[in-house]
Amino acid sequence: MFKGIYNWVDERLDITPIWRDVADHEVPEHVNPAHHFSAFVYCFGGLTFFITVIQILSGMFLTMYYVPDIINAYGSVEYLQTKVAFGQIVRGMHHWGASLVIVMMFLHTLRVFFTGSYKAPREMNWVVGMLIFFVMIGLGLTGYLLPWDNKAYFATRVTLQIADSIPVVGPYLKELMQGGQIVGAETLTRFFAVHVFFLPAVLLLLLVGHFIMIRRQGISGPL
Amino acid sequence: MSNQNDHHEASQKPPGRKEMSRRQFLTYTLGGATAYMVSGAVLPMIRFAVDPILHKGSKGNFIKVVEVSKITNEPQEFSFELQQQDGWYSSTATLSAWIRKNDKGEIVALSPVCKHLGCTIGWNNDKGYPDEYHCPCHGARYTKDGKNLAVAPKPLDEYTVKVDNGWIYLGQIVPNKHVS
Ligand code: HEM
Ligand code: FES
Numbered sequence: 001m002f003k004g005i006y007n008w009v010d011e012r013l014d015i016t017p018i019w020r021d022v023a024d025h026e027v028p029e030h031v032n033p034a035h036h037f038s039a040f041v042y043c044f045g046g047l048t049f050f051i052t053v054i055q056i057l058s059g060m061f062l063t064m065y066y067v068p069d070i071i072n073a074y075g076s077v078e079y080l081q082t083k084v085a086f087g088q089i090v091r092g093m094h095h096w097g098a099s100l101v102i103v104m105m106f107l108h109t110l111r112v113f114f115t116g117s118y119k120a121p122r123e124m125n126w127v128v129g130m131l132i133f134f135v136m137i138g139l140g141l142t143g144y145l146l147p148w149d150n151k152a153y154f155a156t157r158v159t160l161q162i163a164d165s166i167p168v169v170g171p172y173l174k175e176l177m178q179g180g181q182i183v184g185a186e187t188l189t190r191f192f193a194v195h196v197f198f199l200p201a202v203l204l205l206l207l208v209g210h211f212i213m214i215r216r217q218g219i220s221g222p223l
Numbered sequence: 224m225s226n227q228n229d230h231h232e233a234s235q236k237p238p239g240r241k242e243m244s245r246r247q248f249l250t251y252t253l254g255g256a257t258a259y260m261v262s263g264a265v266l267p268m269i270r271f272a273v274d275p276i277l278h279k280g281s282k283g284n285f286i287k288v289v290e291v292s293k294i295t296n297e298p299q300e301f302s303f304e305l306q307q308q309d310g311w312y313s314s315t316a317t318l319s320a321w322i323r324k325n326d327k328g329e330i331v332a333l334s335p336v337c338k339h340l341g342c343t344i345g346w347n348n349d350k351g352y353p354d355e356y357h358c359p360c361h362g363a364r365y366t367k368d369g370k371n372l373a374v375a376p377k378p379l380d381e382y383t384v385k386v387d388n389g390w391i392y393l394g395q396i397v398p399n400k401h402v403s
Pocket of ligand 2: 337338339340341342358359360361362363374375
């Protein structure tokens with residue numbers, strides 16, 4: 001039945017080459033943990049992506065209940081976590097995933113560093129990787145404010161204070177991020193917009209670039 | 224080799240008038256029109272996003288805090304309320320100040336916000352360092368006058384103080400002027 005549908009579409013649109021190009025390629029022996037167990041370090045990039053997908057999915061579902069408003073934000077998070085079925089699980093995925101994605105990204109970066117894979121011709125992918133790193137940090141910092149509890153509020157005060165300490169532009173940057181003179185209603189809506197729309201959009205573009213470059217250049221050779 | 228080239232170019236006069244090709248003309252006009260339309264779409268959004276920083280901050284009014292007679296040499300914490308407008312919310316914020324009379328008899332009101340990264344300091348709240356302000360976050364310490372002793376890069380800020388009819392009024396927060 002599925003084969004029938006697939007063939008029907010394939011006859012008309014010739015989709016086989018598209019997925020072949022994405023998925024059908026050899027995994028070299030030196031990156032295959034089935035050959036050398038130590039090759040598991042090559043999985044960290046894929047694991048980072050896996051958790052990123054979890055973050056995006058769980059985040060999309062969280063926005064079904066979450067409201068970015070200083071009166072109601074905390075209540076909405078409390079409600080979705082305690083009253084909604086599986087709320088604890090979905091929020092838990094997003095909450096713990098946010099830390100795990102940083103850990104995985106860090107391990108992936110270490111692998112790339114110690115295998116020397118950042119060297120020519122892959123320098124540009126190292127740079128894109130660093131940009132992904134900053135976007136991830138941004139997602140973590142903006143997401144952290146959203147529950148609007150004491151920890152969120154004071155952590156954001158400190159984050160903005162760090163931005164404020166940058167010479168010359170610091171105070172303007174802080175006020176721009178804060179959306180005004182204090183951490184308040186306009187900060188929360190701003191952080192929400194950046195967390196949920198702006199940074200994920202940038203992240204997806206960067207990931208596309210990262211993956212296209214990997215396909216073009218292949219995985220780096222054995223040590 | 225390059226000498227020969229130079230010689231060759233110098234001998235051939237460039238045309239007196241540069242004609243713009245049709246292709247170039249179209250590139251400029253289409254490019255210009257596109258840039259115009261893109262900026263028409265993007266500029267409103269940028270102005271929209273930066274609006275909060277272009278508002279003039281409300282100039283601090285002075286707020287009545289405490290009677291002068293209550294102030295001693297020892298810093299004491301006093302809190303006071305400030306009406307504030309936060310986007311579409313107006314609310315009363317509770318601020319606090321550590322107020323004391325210094326050796327010259329001036330009234331000094333220090334802001335409790337740590338100059339390291341903005342946690343809240345307290346007076347005499349660390350047994351290891353008596354008679355100092357201490358910040359619980361990363362251990363910044365300050366003297367009675369707010370001079371930074373550890374961790375923090377700057378002395379504690381102070382409120383502008385006005386005394387009227389036996390009462391202390393506090394205004395804006397400014398950099399500390401009582402320590403060097
Ligand atoms: C890799 C990407 C992401 C990271 C690292 C991340 C990180 C975070 C963090 C640290 C929090 C605070 C959670 C807590 O304290 O429990 C948070 C909350 C939130 N995030 Fe994300 N996030 C990501 C992507 C997304 C996306 C794509 C969306 C929506 C489309 C989203 C929607 C939300 C919402 C609605 C909240 C508030 C609910 C809550 O606090 O539990 N996130 N995020
Ligand atoms: S914020 Fe006070 S010591 Fe770091």
